[in-house]
Amino acid sequence: MEEILKIEHLVKDFGNNKVLKDIDFSVNKGDVISIIGSSGSGKSTLLRCINMLEDATGGSILYHGKDILKGEVNEDAYRTRVGMVFQSFNLFNNYTVLDNCILGQTHALKRNKTEAKAKAMQYLTKVGMDQYINAKPRQLSGGQKQRVAIARALSMDPEVLLFDEPTSALDPEMVGEVLDVMSNLARTGMTMLVVTHEMAFARDISSRVMFMSDGKIEEEGSPKEIFYNPKSERTKEFLSRFTNG
Amino acid sequence: MTLAEMNFFQRMLYILERYSGSLLRGAATTMAIAIICTALGCVIGFAVGLVQTIEPKKKDGLFKRGLLKVVKAILTAYVEVFRGTPMMLQAAFIYYGASSLFNINLGMWTAAIIIVSINTGAYMAETVRGGILSVDPGQKEGARAIGLSQSQSMMLVILPQALRNVMPQIGNNLIINIKDTCVLSIIGTVELFFTFRSISGALYTYFEAATITMIIYFILTFACSRILRWVESKMDGPSNFDLATTDMLAFTSGLTKYDEKKGGTH
Numbered sequence: 001m002e003e004i005l006k007i008e009h010l011v012k013d014f015g016n017n018k019v020l021k022d023i024d025f026s027v028n029k030g031d032v033i034s035i036i037g038s039s040g041s042g043k044s045t046l047l048r049c050i051n052m053l054e055d056a057t058g059g060s061i062l063y064h065g066k067d068i069l070k071g072e073v074n075e076d077a078y079r080t081r082v083g084m085v086f087q088s089f090n091l092f093n094n095y096t097v098l099d100n101c102i103l104g105q106t107h108a109l110k111r112n113k114t115e116a117k118a119k120a121m122q123y124l125t126k127v128g129m130d131q132y133i134n135a136k137p138r139q140l141s142g143g144q145k146q147r148v149a150i151a152r153a154l155s156m157d158p159e160v161l162l163f164d165e166p167t168s169a170l171d172p173e174m175v176g177e178v179l180d181v182m183s184n185l186a187r188t189g190m191t192m193l194v195v196t197h198e199m200a201f202a203r204d205i206s207s208r209v210m211f212m213s214d215g216k217i218e219e220e221g222s223p224k225e226i227f228y229n230p231k232s233e234r235t236k237e238f239l240s241r242f243t244n245g
Numbered sequence: 246m247t248l249a250e251m252n253f254f255q256r257m258l259y260i261l262e263r264y265s266g267s268l269l270r271g272a273a274t275t276m277a278i279a280i281i282c283t284a285l286g287c288v289i290g291f292a293v294g295l296v297q298t299i300e301p302k303k304k305d306g307l308f309k310r311g312l313l314k315v316v317k318a319i320l321t322a323y324v325e326v327f328r329g330t331p332m333m334l335q336a337a338f339i340y341y342g343a344s345s346l347f348n349i350n351l352g353m354w355t356a357a358i359i360i361v362s363i364n365t366g367a368y369m370a371e372t373v374r375g376g377i378l379s380v381d382p383g384q385k386e387g388a389r390a391i392g393l394s395q396s397q398s399m400m401l402v403i404l405p406q407a408l409r410n411v412m413p414q415i416g417n418n419l420i421i422n423i424k425d426t427c428v429l430s431i432i433g434t435v436e437l438f439f440t441f442r443s444i445s446g447a448l449y450t451y452f453e454a455a456t457i458t459m460i461i462y463f464i465l466t467f468a469c470s471r472i473l474r475w476v477e478s479k480m481d482g483p484s485n486f487d488l489a490t491t492d493m494l495a496f497t498s499g500l501t502k503y504d505e506k507k508g509g510t511h
Contacts, residue, residue: 053389079389080392090381107393107397
């Protein structure tokens with residue numbers, strides 16, 4: 001299986017606060033990895049380090065064998081290959097839905113406008129937002145914004161998509177539409193790394209689940225192993241809060 | 246009838262008849278200097294404000310960090326000095342300084358434009374810095390995350406939003422500049438205030454000339470403030486914040502029919 005990302009001994013400190021302590025794992029093509037765990041366990045920081053939005057303090061992140069932390073890959077080019085979807089959507093407020101999906105293609109990938117537009121339309125249709133191409137982000141509901149954000153990330157044809165709690169800022173009734181889009185993506189073979197509090201999604205859609213606790217990967221395995229036969233006490237405790245609550 | 250025998254309105258009419266040409270030329274000069282200098286001031290302000298918001302990266306070498314620090318210090322000094330001293334003195338300082346120190350005789354227009362522009366730039370720099378900082382940091386992260394470079398993110402995403410944020414302040418500066426060009430009369434720029442002084446000096450009709458000149462100043466500033474307000478509303482697009490929907494069943498309060506062609510809700 002083709003290995004896209006390999007994270008080795010990744011460490012991240014914020015001052016004296018050690019947020020990530022020696023993280024090791026790899027992402028293979030087609031993997032759908034859910035990262036679960038309590039707030040403050042370092043899940044989002046891990047994702048932000050992988051996308052270089054945070055500078056890791058130590059360790060290495062290998063992208064096809066090249067260490068991005070040592071600058072062996074151009075930062076901007078790397079980010080076009082490893083997309084990110086945020087909790088707070090971060091759509092560009094000054095552009096329409098369509099232009100949000102075109103901007104990165106024409107400026108970072110140097111695609112021509114026609115090709116970029118066709119690509120954007122293809123993915124906006126896929127997430128069911130093709131009717132809203134001329135709307136500005138502020139006219140959309142949270143769920144619609146997140147679907148556009150996913151289409152924007154997909155338009156770059158990335159190898160891996162990182163999702164940072166994509167449904168946490170949404171009203172309960174809108175969570176479903178975003179999860180549907182993500183499930184469809186997972187089925188089409190998109191490589192995904194999803195930080196989530198949606199246990200049903202982690203259990204049913206992902207190929208692997210990582211439980212993070214206190215800056216470390218406490219337990220890793222198939223959804224079956226993690227959800228029905230967790231080995232670590234911490235994992236058991238964390239999951240019991242979801243099944244009993 | 247001599248000027249002394251006329252009443253207030255007759256004197257005003259007399260001034261308008263004799264000096265309307267000079268007054269219009271003065272007003273035009275004032276407007277030209279104000280518009281050109283506000284525009285140039287904005288360019289300076291955006292450049293300075295942009296540099297002031299650059300955060301050094303961890304990877305940057307000692308030289309790059311040092312250079313950035315020195316440039317920032319110089320720009321801060323520029324902002325503080327030009328905000329902290331009267332423009333009238335700056336005008337005298339630069340105009341007479343250029344001729345006595347460097348033997349450069351700045352023309353009236355050159356001197357006027359240089360002085361008002363760098364003065365406006367000093368004010369705009371702080372405004373722009375604030376405008377950039379007030380754009381949600383998520384906008385930049387969104388831009389960087391799809392592979393746009395630092396400068397692309399700035400030019401395509403952050404600055405356009407910062408520009409909208411500082412539009413009211415740009416309008417403010419234009420209006421201040423229309424009025425403040427009057428201090429240029431110290432270096433002999435023939436603008437509206439200079440015209441007022443010439444008329445009142447020639448006819449000894451201070452009150453009437455002042456009334457007419459004030460009215461002209463007010464018309465200029467009021468028109469500009471309305472035009473800028475209109476530009477702002479154009480930048481904002483439709484003013485309603487209703488969510489767009491094409492689903493007629495969900496067509497309840499807070500949702501309006503989404504118009505595909507207009508791209509908004511109406």
